[in-house]
Amino acid sequence: MYIPYPCQYLYLLENPALFEGDVMLKKVQWKHVLEDAYEELLEAEGKLNRTRVKRSILRKPDFTWKMPIPYFIETNVDKNLVRTSLQVIMQYTCVTFKEEKVKISNKAGLNIYKGEGCWSYIGRIYEKKPQKVSIGAGCSYQGIIQHEISHALGMEHEQSRPDRDKFLTINAKNIKDGTEAQFTRSSISDVNSFSIAYDYASVMHYDQFAFSSNNQKTMVPKMVEYDSTIGQYRRLSFTDVRLINQYYCQNRCNPKITNCQQNGYQDPKNCKVCRCPWGLEGKLCNVVKKTKFKCGSNELSATTTTKSLIKQGNVDCHFRIKAPMGSLIKINLINVVTQRFLPCWTGQGLSIKFRSTLAVGGAMYCGNYKNKTITTQSNFALIHYPGGSKNFGFQITYHSVKK
Structure with a gap:
């Protein structure tokens, strides 16, 4: 089954009357947004040399949430889905919620x-x-609910980060007239990303066709490997969870654990262990995640000699490839056959983490692919094959290369 793009539900976050499609602003905030967007347009056209710093629109909430955060669900909203979505946030962060029996x-x-x-x-x-959170018709997806609740907790869209131009190309010619302000980039003074890397797999990242006037892409990853990744509305990513924990849970643990490996961090729910990027586990995140399936060796060594990795069928397997220090890994996708989705959600297709931090999501491959090449940014790579059918599988080769 092919899920065609763009999917109807993706447009639910594209209300042109709201900031970036799904953010409610006060009048004074809207005024600042429009003025900044106009100045960015003039600057792009060479008609303005901006000297002033952009206003701080969304840097800090007016007040800090105290735990537990009270919430009330009206009768025409899927209550069980909202509760499940909030339970996931509570499971992975120190944020807590308390349901009220009557409207607050x-x-x-x-x-x-x-x-x-x-x-x-x-x-x-x-x-x-x-304050209100709207879960309107068609919004009843766990990832979308978590997206909106994450806004309420203070999170902005990933594509609005100050450093987004290092990771995205914005195709202005494909943007609907009148919605240009939806692509405003925040200034460094507006946000605090806690040095967490830009994550194409964030649930806070819009898809490539957001606010498109012609069904052509408005946002294109500069890392072409992530072409099918952006637009994840299935669940919070590892970095989404970490950002919430960094903001709300920094003082939960004493003493601090400082030796978490592979970009893990101290778990605020259990201060004795590390919270590990997906695909890794163990007290210090130094073990590849194991499943109930017979996957063979999941610790692989890249050398100058080309090696192969082949998996077929309905098995769920994680692999880590390691090259010597000072080397990178060249991965050739000989053949990939998985169910075709776009965007390709985490857990649906083959995932390859190849960036310098393994905390961010991997490049996703849903469908049929042949003869694609990836070169890692460090001497590690993480691969996840989720199976799904006896007809699915993949074949790759890999070897180390000089940095």
Whole structure:
């Protein structure tokens, strides 16, 4: 079954009347956004040499959330799905929520209702009254609910980061007239990413066709390997969870663990162990994730001699390839056959993590691929093959190359 692109539900986050499609702003914030977008346009056309710093629009919420965060779900919203979505956030972070039996009116909290589309404010905006989160028609997906709740916790869109131009090309000619402000880039003074790397697999990242006027791409990854990755609305990524933990949970653990490996970090839910990037496990994240399937050796060594890795059928397997220090790994995708999806969600297709940090999501391959080449940015690579059918499989070759 081929899921054609663009999927209908992706447009639910593209309300042109809202900032970046799903963020509710105050009037003064909208004024600043439009002025900055106009100046960015003039600057791009060479008509303005910007000297002033962009205004701080969304840098900090007006007030800080206190735990547990009260929430109320109106009757026409899928209550079980909302509860499940919030439970995942509570499972992986120190953030807690408490469901109220009646609509919140006289204290801070979240009233979750079926409004027009999917949207939220960013961060806590009121001291003594609630704010709305809209889960409208078609928004009942766990990833979309977590996307909007993450906004309420203070998270912005990944494609709005100050460093996004290092990772994305914005195709202005394909953007709908009047929606150019939706692609405003935040300034460094606006956000705190806690030195977490840009993640194409973030649930906060829009898809390639967002606000397109002609069904052509408005955003293109500069790392071409991630062409099918952006637009993940299935679940929070490892870096999404880490960002929430960095903001809300920094003071939970004492003493600190500083020897987590492979970009893991101290787990605020269990301070004695590390929270590991997907595909790794163990107290210090130094073990490849094991499954119930017979996958063979999952620790592979890349040398100058070309080696092969082949898997076929409905097995779920993780592999780590390691080259000597000072070397990189060249991976050739000889053949990949998985179910075709676009975007290719984590857990649906072959995933290859090849960047300098293994914390970010991998390049995703859903469908049929032949003769593609990836060169890692470090001496490690993580591969996940989720199986799914006896007819699926992959074949790659790999060897070490000089840095």
